[in-house]
Amino acid sequence: MVELSLSTILVSFQSVQKQIVYFEGLLESETVRDKGEIQELLHTYDQAAENLKEVYTSMRHTTSNFPPYEKLIKP
Numbered sequence: 738m739v740e741l742s743l744s745t746i747l748v749s750f751q752s753v754q755k756q757i758v759y760f761e762g763l764l765e766s767e768t769v770r771d772k773g774e775i776q777e778l779l780h781t782y783d784q785a786a787e788n789l790k791e792v793y794t795s796m797r798h799t800t801s802n803f804p805p806y807e808k809l810i811k812p
Contacts, residue, residue: 750789757782
């Protein structure tokens with residue numbers, strides 16, 4: 738398996754989070770046609786975010802200079 742760098746994980750996480758916010762906004766929109774499809778996409782991105790969190794957390798245990806995961810999440 739290819740090892741990912743911290744910067745790759747962070748960029749991936751930021752991209753996934755941005756898409757989650759986008760799809761959540763679409764679900765609240767009255768113009769969206771197929772909410773089921775959007776919910777499926779949102780679920781896929783949620784799973785990706787969880788996977789990235791797991792990878793980040795495991796990498797952080799081996800390197801103490803990584804910031805805590807909670808600091809990466811913007812409220």
